[in-house]
Amino acid sequence: MSARLKILEHALASMARRKQKNFAIIAVYTLTVATLASILFLTQALRNEAANVLLGAPDLVVQRLLAGHHDLIPKQYAEQIAKLPGVGKVTPRVWGYYYDSLKKVNFTLLGVNDASEPPLLAGHLPTSGRQCALGRGIADTYGVEIGDSLVLVDSKNRTLLYEITGLFSHQSSLLTNDLILLPEAELRRFFALPDSQASDLAVQVYNEQEVSTLAKKIKHQLPDTRPIGKMEILHTYDTVFNWRSGIMLTIFSSALIAFCILAWDKATGISAEEKREIGILKAIGWETSDVLLLKFWEGLAVSLSSFLLGTIIAYLHIFFFGAGVLGPVIQGWSVLFPKFDLTPAIDLYQIFALAGLTIIPYIACTVIPSWKNAVTDPDSVMRS
């Protein structure tokens, strides 16, 4: 064991002596790791955010389908569903999308009718006619604050003024960024919705196990509906994110290939000075396997330091600098999510996979060149 450690010591010392050569390879290696790690961390963080959002979502949402697309659902369906054992509260929800052609943005309008204050709201919920509460994103878009007014154009093309009574804070932005709350009665007027119908039904289910049974029953009793379980949505998100990050990893694997070529090149292009050194070591009694061990330690030191450095950079990039560099690439996601701060979320498995993706190719690239060096003739030193 001690012999191995001595050789490690020597490997580190000789790397320190050749700073220039190692600097280039570590820099590129680090960059590669940082890129891949950024993708992984970002995906994982988004996955977690999605899961957190869904935590507050209803256990079961029931929509009505008409000719294959989402349609308004009669309110009496709610009563029918509420009768099923295991169902808690059934809340008809009223909501819709609103497109502002001037600002070219899409909002979600949601009706409220009870007075329970949601958390993270400054001010209060709209209670009467022309009042509303907003998410931060909308407030920023229009440059408005509590007490100001918001102008919306309703379905009959009337321009209406709404007094802003509440504003959601930044922390809840993932949920509320593009949200406008109106009193339910006002929202119905705004969209000209009939009173007897709702956009969908939020169904509370006490026992998680029973959700799928209830979904089946609802579908059976009300064949024109589509029940969607919370788990199903979570599952869809997971699939989408895995797929997305996979696609991005595949694209960025070209970076990996470029890096491998560089690693191969650096490992093969050994300097005369280095070659002479290996010759000396062999002449004074080192075996081929000792030199291979030396090269192994060198490779390990390069890999680990780059890996560590790259991971740290990626961490800072994603969680402290808001994934700035990857911004253009995640355009697709920004449709799904508004701008928001990510909560750091990393697991061991990510690190493991990342190590597999970056360290293995490097080792594979350097094994043959280092063998070539290790079998240097010991008597080359004498004949030079």
Place this chain on the structure above:
Amino acid sequence: MRILIYLLLCLLLFSSSCFAKQPQQPDKKERCPVCGMFISPYRDWMGTILFKDDSQLFFDGAKDLFRYYFSLPNKNDSRTRDDIAEIYLTDYYSVRLLPVNQLFLVLGSDVSGPMGHEMIPVTGEEAAKTFAKDHNGQKIISFEQLTPQLIPKD
């Protein structure tokens, strides 16, 4: 007048629930005395026995609770069935702890608890029948009808 009656009724219900012993919730370290597994990850299945001396035992399901119940008095335990103040089980549909005499037990269904085959506690006969229909339950009994032979073996 009617309102007054309602109010009185409410008061009565309230006070009775105030005076009757209420089961405590298990803490994280609580284990089932029958099989030793932790209770808190499986609260949807939990059952508990409240004794007259205010002590309380938690079980990870109706099955284990009744195994214990029928084993009383046993050599590991000084308590007898007479010491029991109330038995609570978790209602399948509402996931609330309810006294056992308010519940029906559905046997032989395809719903299994953390301990495998279970007897599923359901409030009200109507709901019990629905459950049996939905989940292939074989038999609906009340607590009085329960015998040790009816407890699922695994």
Place this chain on the structure above:
Amino acid sequence: MLLNPGILALLLGCSLAFAMLLYAAWLGLRILSRWDPQSSSEAQLQLERRTYLVSTLTNYAFSFEILSGLLFIFTLEDIHSLFIGAMCATGTLNANQIGWLVLLIKIVLFFTAAIWVHFNRLDQRTEDTPLVRPKYLGLLLLTPLVGLDLLLQYSYFTGLQPEIITSCCGSLFTLGSDSVASELAGLPVEPTMLTFFLAAGIFLILLVLCLSSKLALFRYLLFVASLGLFFVSLAAIVSFISLYIYQMPTHHCPFDMLQANYGFIGYPLYGGLFIGCLYGLLPGLAQLLPKTLSLHIEIEKTERRWLLRAFFAIVIFLLIVAGPILLGPFILLSY
């Protein structure tokens, strides 16, 4: 196809390992055809040097293959949430029939690759390298296995459809269905426990006998005992060890114990079992090697270390198994 980072890492790593092995096997073939230990020619010297390349390539490739087993299980655990009905790796494996086959090949590869690496090391320590031929023949046999592993993994992962509703360990290892797994789960606890501790006891006794005696017979017996202990232990893990680890009388899953919920206890448990059985197999196998003097000396020098490693690994394994049975409050055998 699932484009999960772990899957990509697995496929990339296994492809590289396979490529390295292919090259090593090709070198091995050339070495085999021209190997002449009597010659001191330049050509022979070049061949001798090539053996280093072969060793290095195979060492890296096999190390990765062994690690890939871990990464495979890790990945299965990670992606189980994509499958409806899957609660752990079992569910992911069930999503498509090839999964179990991949796992089987990975286990076989663990043992064969580790045996190859150990015998290669033995051979390199002798001056006359008597194992060159058997070694490279072995390499030629192992390479297709690694290729098969890669191929099956590829078709397994491409065949995974997230919409698949799969069955989880809960249904697989449930008593009453008629699969091998449920038969394992349904093994009566007391006889299984007895068999398991008996097998472990025989293994340890033979280990001690091997440590104190040079008789070849003990080594052969230890070989058989290792194999026996391995399979009995796998059955025992499903049958009762898992129950004590989870403290649940119905949870027979052999993979859940690898999760953080159980303090990753599965890793030292399986690690102890695999390493212990590997080193239990080696002395018996070494008896089958050609009986040259140089090799004999090397085997004598190394064997003790193998036996001690086997001993400690199995003791760790047994401690992890026995701990919850003896100390835990979980009572499987009463009421």
Place this chain on the structure above:
Amino acid sequence: MAALIQAHTLSKIYNRHQADEVRALSEVTFSVEAGEAVVLQGPSGSGKTSLLSLIGCMTRPTSGQLRIGEKEVSRLPEPFLARVRRETFGFIFQQLNLLRDLSVLDNILLPLYPADLKTAEMHSRAERVLEQLNLLEKQRMKVAQLSGGEQQRVAIARALINQPEIIIADEPTAHLDSTLSKELLVILEHLKKDGKTIVFATHDPYVYQHRLVDRRFSMHDGVLRKAE
């Protein structure tokens, strides 16, 4: 008692069966007793270095036998040659072949890394040779900062750290001025007195006429003859 080094019809051909085939040694037979100092003279290209490489177990002969002590080494695989090299020989090269940006101590310790020695043992050995060669104060300095004579002594210290039986020196004075040459030979004479066997290759008359030399061989075109 058999001789320490016994060579029998040693031949070495480089790039055999190729256009640039070189016959470096042909059928060299000779032996060296323990404690002897032997010189190989001859012009450059005569095969001296090839013979030293063979004796020093750096390469294998194309044909013939070579025994070092009790061990037949002519057919030994490379790692075992390296072991013999490490345990039996100390080399002093024509170019000093030191790692110039490592410290004196690190240079001297290099041959010990592959051997399984305790750290304490390594350092006590290093201290002994450093003291012997008067380098104790300089041990932390980089080789590049030393004078030519000091570098020469570091090279010798490195050759001695493994406590070799045989010292092999290839043109040791080729790059030294006369003062340093003299100093070197004084050191070598001390080593001979300690019982080391020394094999030189040189064409420096100052060396081969020195009183410590017991026997001289001359080489020409790969053929060894006894010299006068």
